[in-house]
Amino acid sequence: MANVLSRSQRLTALRQLAGQTTPVLIVGGGINGISTFRELALQGIPAILVEKGDWCQAASGALSRMIHGGLRYLETGEFKLVKESVTERNRLLKNAPHYVFPLRTTVPIDSLGGGLISATRRFLRLSDAPARRGALLIKTGLSLYDIYTQQNGTMPKHQVCGKAATRRRWPGFAQWAKYSASYYDAWISAPERLGFELIEDAEQSCPQALALNYMEVIGSDGVSITLRDSLSGESFSLRPQVLVNAGGAWIDNLNQRLAPTTAKKLIGGTKGSHLIVDHSELLQMLDGEMVYFENQEGRVCIMFPWFGKVLIGSTDIRIDDPDAAICEQSEKNYILESLRFVFPQVVVPDSAILYSFCGVRPLPASDAKVNGQISRNHSLVLLPPAADHGWSTLCLVGGKWTTFRRFGEQAADRVLSLLGLGRTQSSAELAIGGGRDLPAPEAQDSWQRQLAAQHSTPLPRVTQLVQRYGSRALMLLDEIRQHGEQPLQYHAGYSDTELHFLIIHEQVCELEDLLVRRTSLAICGELTPALIEEISLLAAAPLGWSEHQRQQHLQQCCRQLARLHGLTGLYPTLFQEETRHVSNQ
Known part of the structure; x- marks a missing residue:
């Protein structure tokens, strides 16, 4: 592993760029901005990537955890998007095998020929009303899905089951589920970690490339763009030739701030919420599969096993202010009602909801009456230099997690064209982070036994670290061999x-970075007041916090976990004080 720059070293590097022309400034540290950064770094471009929060903090950390081809997009005629998505899904299975895995998926079906007329009308853009789809329609879509899959992958073909076979496998399905269809897609276990590994790969391929989180764009004078370190308050000035606006749901906001004369409405975001529930009966029913279904109003929903729990989603609600996006109680009710539509005997009490999360999809502005009909495809919008700013602005609109590599590739190629340069390297076959040099599944056992012997570490611990970090576990095993390790008292x-x-x-x-995005402690429902206190004490020294600062960071983290994820019991005295304050007003 190459030397990792500390934050102070990154800030020093940013100061040294003041007054100089920077080829590319990328604003937005979600997966599309990160992908563009990596693509440019692979071509030797010293791009600068900044994010006002943490990497993959917003929509890129609130996905359904699916890596999929977008089966339902066939119905709206987006064949190119489906083919591209299937291709990229298969690439991720190959290039990120430590985090992306095949997932058998079942669709419950209520009729044989239902939905044909409605689907035809939607395909011809004569209607955007949702309607349930029958077995013949779903089989037609899955047959085309198989064709795309078999062109560049080895996933098994789909199967359609009749009434008896469906009832044997899924006795808990509602009586309306008379048939079922099964096929394979994929899921991702640690999307935020994969995002960080892409950044790390980019900086190693081009040491002059620089990525800084907690760095916000605050304005410009038409020549330079001013950034501010959210942690220290220090300001920095950059002169980019090209600005890549990868702000997701905040794209319009950033354009209005930096290029008001050329800005136009590009985003019509919708928010999607998901729940993690602890329900052994439902987990047993799923038995390792995902159920991909239409609820009572025709909205596509999902549920699949998540590290011994169940992930359920999602909603699709228009929202104007992305900063206000949280999973509301009404959305939790909606998701659980959708669950009961397909599994009517399953009751999920509020106490079983361990975690909730919500993100705003940066969909293109649209006048579609039904949110599900808004295209999930991505596009590039170029805003030229103008009197009030001297740089070109390339806006990354839309997109889905599965296709991040292709979208970043297209964005980078457009930037290279603006700079008068060409591509020198493709990322299509490049392994990502801990997926690099990872042995095939059949060789994993012997490899891990070898690692255990080399590093004098128990085999179960080696297996655990490989599952978390892939081949990057070797760096951590070296640290453990040199310094030893002490298990946390509370985990x-x-x-x-x-x-x-x-x-x-x-x-x-920040503490939240560690609990939510570098580890799975929060989303897997494993945080307790004692554990979060212990981790804050451990983090204080390397992050340079005084005891007073540690308490402040701890309280702020707990507020965020409560507001964004429904975790209200991690700092009991904090919420008692806030409740008492509100009641006294």
Whole structure:
């Protein structure tokens, strides 16, 4: 592993760029901005990537955890998007095998020929009203899906089951589910970690490329763009030739701030919420599969096993202010009602909801009456230089997680064209982060036994680290061999050395970064007041916090976990004080 720059070193590098012309400034550290950064770095372009929060903090950390071809997009005629998505899904299965895995998926079906007329009308753009789809229609779509899949992958072909076979496999299905169809897509276990690994790969391929989280764009004078470090308050000035606006749901906001004369409405975002529930009966029913279904109003929903829990989603609601996006109680009710539509005997009490998350999809502005009919395809919008700004602005509109590599590739090619340069390297076959040099599944056992012997580490611990970090676990095993490790008092699955390694090497700036995005502690429902206190104490020294600052960071983190994810019990005295304050007003 190459030397990792500390935050102070990154800030020094940014100061040195003041007054100089920077080829590319990318604003937005979601997956599309990160992908564009990586693509440009591979071509030797010293791009600068900044994000006002943490990497993959917003929509890119609130996905359904699916890596899929977009089966339902066939109905709206987006064949190119489906083919591209299937291709990129298969590439991720190959290039990120430590985080992306095949997922058998079942669609419950209520009729044989239902939905044919409605689907035809939607395909011809004569209607955008949702309607349920029958077995013949779904089989037609899956047959085409198979064709795309078999062109560049080895996923099994779909199957359609009759009434008896469906009832044997899915006895808990509602009586309306008379048939079922099964096929394979994929899921991703750690999307935020994959995003960080892309950044790390980019900086290693081009040492002059620089990525900084917690760095916000605050304005410009028409020649330079001013950035502000959210942690220290220090300001920096850059002169970009090309600005890449990868702000997602905030694209319009950034354009209005930096290029008001050429700005136009590009985004019509919708928010999607998901739940993580602890329900052993439902988990047993799923038995390793995803159920991909239409609820009572025709909205596509999902549920699949998630590390011993169940992930359920989602909603699709128009929203004007992305900063206000949270999973509301009404959305939780809606998701659970949708669950009961397909599994009527399953009751999920509020106490079983361990975690909720919500993100705003940066969809293109649209006048579609039904949100589900808004295209999930991506596009590039170029805003030329004008009197009030001297740079070209390339806006990344729309997109989906599965196709991030292709979208970043297209964006980078457009930037290269603006700079008068050409592509020198493709990322299509490049492994990502811990997916590099990872043995095939059949060779994993012997490889891990070898690692255990080399590093004098118990085999179960080696297996655990490989599952979390892929081949990057070797760096951590070296640290453990040199310094030893002590399991956390309140979570024996993590150690002091492991968390210290993540803080030092993975641009952790806030406690939330560590709990939500560098580890799966939050989303898997494993946080407790004692554990979060213990981790805050461990993080204080490497992050340079005084005891007073540690308490402030701890309280702020708990507020965010409560507001964004429904975790209200992590700092009981904090919420008692806030409740008392409100009641006294």
